[in-house]
Amino acid sequence: MTLDTVHRAAQTPDEPMPYAELGMKDDEYARVKEILGRRPTSSELAIYSVMWSEHCSYKSSKVHLRQFATKAPASDALLVGMGENAGVVDIGDGWAATFKIESHNHPSYVEPHQGAATGVGGIVRDIMSMGARPVAVMDSLRFGAADAPDTRRVLPGVVEGISSYGNCLGLPNIGGEVVFDPCYIGNPLVNALCVGLLRKDRIKLATAPGPGNKVVLFGALTGPDGIGGASVLASATFEDESQAKRPSVQVGDPFMEKLLIECCMELFAADVVVGIQDLGAAGISCATTELAAKGTGGMDVRLDLVPLRDPTLRPEEILMSESQERMMAVVTPQDIPAFMAICEKWDIPATVIGEVTDTGRLVMTWHGATIVDIPPGTAADEGPVYERPYHEPAGQAALNADDPGRLPRPSDLRATLLQVLGSPNVASKEWVTSQYDRYVRGNTVLAQPADAGVLRVSEDLPGATETVRGIALAVDGNGRYAKLDPYAGAQLALAEAYRNVAVTGARPLAVTNCLNFGSPEDPEVMWQFAEAVRGLADACKTLGVPVTGGNVSFYNQTGSAAIHPTPVVGVLGVLDDIRTRVRSGFPEEGARVVLLGETREEFGGSEWAHVAHGHLGGLPPRVDLEAERALASVLAEAASRGLLSGSHDLSDGGLAVALAEACLAAGVGCTVRLPDGDPFVALFSETTARALVAVPPASFDAFAELCARYEVPCTSLGHTGGTDLVVDGHFTVPIEELRTVHTGTLPALFD
Structure with missing residues (x-):
């Protein structure tokens, strides 16, 4: 030639x-x-x-x-922003953290093991190129229906690729998410995140x-x-x-x-x-x-x-x-x-x-x-820079008008809890995470199934000085919410990751994102994308957390069938003293069980509607960023003052799932009484800006005063103890039954 x-x-x-x-x-x-x-x-x-x-x-x-x-908020912590391989933020004591999330979606469908493995390898090198030592990874995974034949082909290979590559590197996998939905059949999402640490003068x-x-x-x-x-x-x-x-x-x-x-x-x-x-x-x-x-x-x-x-x-x-x-x-x-x-x-x-x-x-x-x-x-x-045409999807108004409030509500709340708790999206992901090393390097403080991964800033890093500082990381997204309202859906993804970091006691500091959408040449997809970006930018400005970088993944569709718009958001937070971090769930008996935040009747895009009726319609939960910020402030101050013994955010499945998961965390039960009103709403609504905390009795008055100062609703539900989850007047479920239902789903599908 x-x-x-x-x-x-x-x-x-x-x-x-x-x-x-x-x-x-x-x-x-x-x-x-x-x-x-x-x-x-x-x-x-x-x-x-x-x-x-x-x-x-x-x-x-x-x-x-x-x-x-x-729209970027002012941030003294931001050292390197968008435009470089990864963003860098100042975490104090002369230390900096760099983190980023990217997609490897299509390669992971074509060849699941190598596609996912090289997704991990690529994001790790992005972190290295900032001068940092990679210290942990996370992943956000989405597949088709859990029982679909192609999911059985793709998921095990993806998990094996992530585990083999990360484990060989000696990097702990400290968190992430695994989601199933028919819209991802033929187009899984494999989003990999890495975080690294360095001295801030060595970028x-x-x-x-x-x-x-x-x-x-x-x-x-x-x-x-x-x-x-x-x-x-x-x-x-x-x-x-x-x-x-x-x-x-x-x-x-x-x-x-x-x-x-x-x-x-x-x-x-x-x-x-x-x-x-x-x-x-x-x-x-x-x-x-x-x-x-x-x-x-x-x-x-x-x-x-x-x-x-x-x-x-x-x-x-x-x-x-x-x-x-x-x-x-x-x-x-x-x-x-x-x-x-x-x-x-x-x-x-x-x-x-x-x-x-x-x-x-x-x-x-x-x-x-x-x-x-x-x-x-x-x-x-x-x-080239394109201003693609976009418009609201033709069926959007009808989708939003199809409110799940019309759906039949269950009379058996106990059976409904077990149904939702054992559904593939809510069920334990231990089958996946047990294949990852979560504790290699010895600096992992919290990892899955905790709400966020937490790492101590290690003294064995180059230029290290003695410190008790730590970082927290969470990654979240909800394609159903974004399908109903991409503007609010992106904000809700940020809010959940922000809240998951906050329940550990950390102060949320910065954001990375991976925006997964269909073809930009489709005006309806482009509308979803434009709305999601606008929503995320507005929310970051309100919460005061800058976007440090990320990734856009378009063309996530097979033929003309696009995935749900799926903005995935990672949030990094800092703990001034790792010893004040709050453990997940109910770690001890005799504590007060307290619900933080207000509950409204909100079921659009909910896990209950999805599991019980295969329904998607209405509007997602209302976004309340000021409430999220106040809640995070309460959690951070309460942690620093030692007022909490445990915590857990409320998200998919609402209070019912949060109570069950909190009991499962350490095998400690609880007895609670629901507030007045519809018990189904109290248990399964997915209203945001809420958390469940365990408060030692001696700390309750001080904690209640703290909540009042930040105007965060604080409702005492009951106390921890025993071997059952007891919802007074409604049902009792032994913890072992919860565990059997929660842990059995994925092994039955993929073993």
């Missing part, structure tokens, strides 16, 4: 190029030709096609995502400053696996025949990544890295263009120096490969010997493949011939 050089491209302007096959529109290709003043070479076309893909360029979402910046950025500095590619060799992987799979409508795209799925090597982590930590400690970028979606195309664009504007690269697993790869294939466990660093010439020595110590291949320039051009050669000569910013930052 004739090498397509820049000179040849200039001499053959009319040669057909396969831009459409690479997902590029006619007008986008015309713009590339306008930028270059000629047709692109095949290597340049490879760069622009992946960098301008939906997954990499955010071309359909940029106009809406800007709200996260324009690294994806930039290539300093002409004459060297560009080093290090880590695994480049192979044919994952060519166009995430950038292609996540940027087009997903059809049933997508299994034919299996070669596009990346293949992970967690043992190489573990070595890469340790190598990077030593490189950072030795201060021999000027800038760094991981190689994820778009591979070398992304790393070179983004580093050059954010630096002094230019870079010369010898692409033939890239170490290959397959020597037959063509230049454009090398540029598009998304082979895993690779990083790119910018290093001063004097630091190259030390950099290489550290890589050799960890048995990490490292090769100088180029040099930083100030020419404003990214120039790549192949055995002496120039195959790329472009302004890097045009690929990295100046891709």
Whole structure:
């Protein structure tokens, strides 16, 4: 095959190029030709096609995502915001935390194990590239109906991929969610989150400053696996025949990544890295263009120096490969010997493949011939921006008018509790989480099934000083709520994650998000997306928690059938003293059981309506952000003063499920009396801004005064103790019966 050089491209302007096959529109290709003043070479076309893909360029979402910046609340804690590999926040005592969530949805359907595994690997490298040591992961998973044959194919592979990769890295998996709904059949959602810790004066950025500095590619060799992987799979409508795209799925090597982590930590400690970028979606195309664009504007690269697993790869294939466990660093010439020595110590291949320039051009050669000569910013930052048309779905008004209040209500509240408690979405996820190591590294304070994961800031990290500080993390979303009202649904996802962090006693500090939607070319889907972003931006402003970064995942649909709009929100909080954290549920006998917050009759999108009637309609619970903020303030102050012995948020299944889960947490029962009114509403309504707490009797008066000060309704329901859940006047359920129902569902489906 004739090498397509820049000179040849200039001499053959009319040669057909396969831009459409690479997902590029006619007008986008015309713009590339306008930028270059000629047709692109095949290597340049490879760069622009992946960098301008939906997954990499955010071309359909940029106009809406800007709200996260324009509406951003003032935050002294925010050190690095959107635009870098991950956000960084100040958590005190000279420490910073960096965290981010991203999707690997389509690859995980095509090849569940490798798709999920490399999703973990990719998000871990994002955290490493900020100069941080990754310390924990979480995941938000959604599948089709739990009893669907394809769910039985996909779920075990996804869980195995997450567990094998994370366990091999020695990273605890401290939380997440597993949700089942028919809308995700054929299009599961696999959203992976990672958090890392670093000293706040040691942040690294994806930039290539300093002409004459060297560009080093290090880590695994480049192979044919994952060519166009995430950038292609996540940027087009997903059809049933997508299994034919299996070669596009990346293949992970967690043992190489573990070595890469340790190598990077030593490189950072030795201060021999000027800038760094991981190689994820778009591979070398992304790393070179983004580093050059954010630096002094230019870079010369010898692409033939890239170490290959397959020597037959063509230049454009090398540029598009998304082979895993690779990083790119910018290093001063004097630091190259030390950099290489550290890589050799960890048995990490490292090769100088180029040099930083100030020419404003990214120039790549192949055995002496120039195959790329472009302004890097045009690929990295100046891709197309679309203002897609959008309008409310045609059936939205009818959906919202179909209120679940018309549904028959049960007379047997006990049976209803057991029905909801054993449903796949509410049932114990121990079958999944037992495959993850939750306590490796020894810094996990709380993990699943707690409301949020909690970690102590370890003293064994580089530059560590003695501290009792900790961080809390939660990730939540509810596609049914967002289907009913995407604006409120996004706010409710944030509110739940915010509340889950707060019930541990932590102060919510910052937000990351993964926005999972159907095709942006569908105006009804685009309306859902626009409303969700607007809702999330408004809620973050009200709650005072900035969005530090995240991910947009479009084209989550098979044919014309889109998933429910599913904004997934991660919240990070800080504990000044890890010893004050509040345990989950009812950890001891003799405590007062107290319900915080107001209960209203709200069943739209509820777990009861879904389980008992297969119903989705009406409006989701009302959003009350001021009530969420007041509740979080009460919980944080109560924790710091030692007024609580346990806590649990109220969400899916309402008070009934919260009571059952609180009893199951430590095997301690309770006896409660419901407030006056309809007992069904009291037990199963999903009104938000509520929590269940256990208060030692000696602390109750002080706690009640605290609630009054923040104007948070505080209702004493009863006390903990015994081996039963007793709802006085209605039913009694032994804890062992609750446990049998709660833990039996997933093993029966997937063992």
